[in-house]
Amino acid sequence: MSPAERADLQLRLVQIAYRQRSPAMDEHTLKRLRLRSEAILDAILFVPGDDLAFESRLQELREELRPAS
Amino acid sequence: MARVTVINDSSEFLELMRDLLTSLHHEMTGFVAVEASIDEVVDSKPELLVVDLRLQDRPQEISGWEIIILARSHRQLLNVPIILCTADVWELKKRTSDLEQVAGVHVRTKPFDLNEMCHLIQRLLGQETTERSERGGQ
Numbered sequence: 001m002s003p004a005e006r007a008d009l010q011l012r013l014v015q016i017a018y019r020q021r022s023p024a025m026d027e028h029t030l031k032r033l034r035l036r037s038e039a040i041l042d043a044i045l046f047v048p049g050d051d052l053a054f055e056s057r058l059q060e061l062r063e064e065l066r067p068a069s
Numbered sequence: 070m071a072r073v074t075v076i077n078d079s080s081e082f083l084e085l086m087r088d089l090l091t092s093l094h095h096e097m098t099g100f101v102a103v104e105a106s107i108d109e110v111v112d113s114k115p116e117l118l119v120v121d122l123r124l125q126d127r128p129q130e131i132s133g134w135e136i137i138i139l140a141r142s143h144r145q146l147l148n149v150p151i152i153l154c155t156a157d158v159w160e161l162k163k164r165t166s167d168l169e170q171v172a173g174v175h176v177r178t179k180p181f182d183l184n185e186m187c188h189l190i191q192r193l194l195g196q197e198t199t200e201r202s203e204r205g206g207q
Contacts, residue, residue: 001092010183012085017180020079022156024178033182 011058018054071194074098074115076136077154078124086119093187095194102130107139107146115149117193122155122164134164141171150193152186154179 001009010033017025073095075086083099090097098113102124110118118140122133131139133153140146153168155161156179161168168174175189 001089005092006183009085009088010180012081013180013183016079016082016085017156019081020156020179022179023158024156025180029178029180033180 015058071095071116071196072098072114073117073119073190073194074100074110074113075119076100076103076110076124076133077119077121078102079121082121082154089183089187090190093190093196095190103136105131105135105139107131107136107143110136110140111143111145115146117190118146118149118151120151120153122153122160123157134167137171137174148173151175152177152189152193154181 014025014030014033073086073090075083075090075097077083077086077099078101080101083101087097087099098115100109103110118136120133120136124130124132133155137151137153140149140151151174153174153176155176158178161176161178168176175193177186177189
C-alpha cells in the first residue's frame with residue numbers, strides 16, 4: 001500500500017471515529033496520528049457535532065497528508 | 070496469507086479493515102453481527118479475531134465482550150489472538166479489570182494508528198518479518 005493510500009485509510013478511520021463520537025478523538029491521539037496542522041486539529045476538536053465543518057476540515061487534512069507526487 | 074475475522078456493526082469499518090488486511094495479503098471474513106452460538110465465527114477458521122466491544126444489541130445477537138468470552142471457552146478459538154477495537158472508551162473502562170483476566174486480548178481505541186495496527190496484526194500472525202521486508206522493498 002502506498003503512503004497516499006495509507007493516509008487515506010487513516011483519514012477514513014478518523015471519520016469513522018468522529019461519527020461514532022469517540023472520546024479518543026482528542027488532541028493527543030490526533031497528534032500521534034501525525035495530523036499535523038494545528039489549525040485543522042483545532043477545527044476538528046472544536047466542531048463536535050458539526051458534520052459539514054468536520055468534512056470540510058477533513059478534506060483539507062487529506063490534501064495536507066497526501067504526499068507530493 | 071492468513072485468515073482474519075472482523076466483527077463490527079459498522080460496515081464502513083469492515084470495508085476499511087478489508088482494505089487494510091488485503092494490503093497485507095490476508096483474507097478477511099466480516100460480520101456486522103454474531104449470534105450466540107458463534108458457529109459462523111468458528112466456521113471462518115480465524116487465525117486472528119478483530120472485535121468491536123459494542124455491537125448493536127438485537128435480542129438474538131451478542132456483544133463484543135460476549136464474543137471474547139465465548140471465543141476463550143471454545144476449543145477452536147481458545148488460542149486465537151484477539152484485537153479489541155472500540156470508540157466506546159467508557160465501556161472499555163468498565164471492562165478493564167475483566168479484560169485483564171482474559172489472555173491474548175489487545176485493546177486499541179478508535180482512531181488508532183494504522184501503521185501500529187499493521188505491525189500488531191503481523192506480529193500476532195507471526196508475519197512481522199514479511200511486513201518489514203515488504204515495506205523495505207517499496
